[in-house]
Amino acid sequence: MQIATPNAPPVLSPATLPHLIDALVEQGWYLGEGVLDAGVCAALHAELCDRAERDALAAAGIGRGSEHALRRDIRGDAIHWLDRESQAQRRYLAAMGELQHALNQALFLGLFEYEAHFAHYPPGAFYRKHLDSFRGRANRVISTVGYLNPDWPEDGGGEMLIFAPDDPEREVARVRPAAGNFACFLSETVPHEVLPTRLPRASIAGWFRRNASLGGLVDPAR
Numbered sequence: 001m002q003i004a005t006p007n008a009p010p011v012l013s014p015a016t017l018p019h020l021i022d023a024l025v026e027q028g029w030y031l032g033e034g035v036l037d038a039g040v041c042a043a044l045h046a047e048l049c050d051r052a053e054r055d056a057l058a059a060a061g062i063g064r065g066s067e068h069a070l071r072r073d074i075r076g077d078a079i080h081w082l083d084r085e086s087q088a089q090r091r092y093l094a095a096m097g098e099l100q101h102a103l104n105q106a107l108f109l110g111l112f113e114y115e116a117h118f119a120h121y122p123p124g125a126f127y128r129k130h131l132d133s134f135r136g137r138a139n140r141v142i143s144t145v146g147y148l149n150p151d152w153p154e155d156g157g158g159e160m161l162i163f164a165p166d167d168p169e170r171e172v173a174r175v176r177p178a179a180g181n182f183a184c185f186l187s188e189t190v191p192h193e194v195l196p197t198r199l200p201r202a203s204i205a206g207w208f209r210r211n212a213s214l215g216g217l218v219d220p221a222r
Contacts, residue, residue: 011037011095012182017102020184024142025107028165029185031173036146041179043088045148048118048202051080057120062130076125077194079117082204092116092204096144099184100208109141109210116144116206121158125201127194129163132207133187140187140207145175148202152178158197165189177201 016035023030051057057078061070084090096114104111121127133140145160152158160183162173168191175183177197185192187207194201 008039008091009037011040011091012099014098016182017099020099021102021106024103024184024186027172028190029162029173030183031162031175032182033176033178034180035182036180038180040088040091041146041148042150043086044092044118044204045150045179045202047086047088048080048120048148049200051118052078052120052200056080057118060119074130075127077119077121077127079119079205081115081117082206092146096206096208099144103142103208109208111141111208112211113209114206115209116204119201119203119205121194121197121201123198123200124196125194126196129161129168129191129193131188131191139210141210142208143185143187143190144204144206144208145183146204146206147175147177147181148179148204149177149199150179152176153199156197156199156201157195158199158201159195161193161195163191163193165191177203 013035016032020030057080059070060075060077060079061068062074063069082089082093084093100111100114103109132143158177160175161171162175162185164170164172175181
């Protein structure tokens with residue numbers, strides 16, 4: 001359940017859920033503009049900016065396990081995994097827990113875990129077109145991106161492009177990285193990329209995972 005605070009609105013409005021679920025079923029992706037609570041976005045943005053200023057973020061890589069590598073020609077962001085250390089993090093993760101419950105109830109997906117990290121893109125950084133998961137090789141099922149930057153200008157860059165599952169060259173949506181915007185899509189089938197940003201870009205990337213554990217080990221490891 002979402003963490004209740006006095007007079008605080010929900011982080012993700014319950015009215016959003018039916019539209020999100022229908023969009024995932026019909027087209028494999030959802031985009032909601034201004035659907036995340038502004039106060040939580042502001043608190044998370046301040047937290048991420050503080051970490052960036054203190055050089056308390058880790059350079060993001062590609063691949064997992066023995067295949068993990070830093071490739072700045074492919075991906076230029078720095079990250080910090082959410083660990084519930086702040087109230088804003090706890091409220092955001094609780095909202096994603098409610099979304100997980102709604103997705104399992106409506107679509108019988110068997111989602112059992114949500115993992116997420118802050119993503120900070122310095123000016124000039126980008127992330128080339130990719131999938132978040134590959135069929136038969138991982139257990140990420142649904143990806144989410146919540147945006148944190150207030151007052152993002154039209155010429156700020158940093159948009160996320162979403163491409164058609166059946167045609168990876170056809171752009172179907174362009175997500176402006178403005179605070180309150182929220183994207184959700186199928187991890188295995190929806191290609192996407194982040195265009196070069198002109199300004200520091202702040203977001204939270206997350207994934208709902210299906211249990212693919214063997215012998216007590218979670219596959220794949222985070």
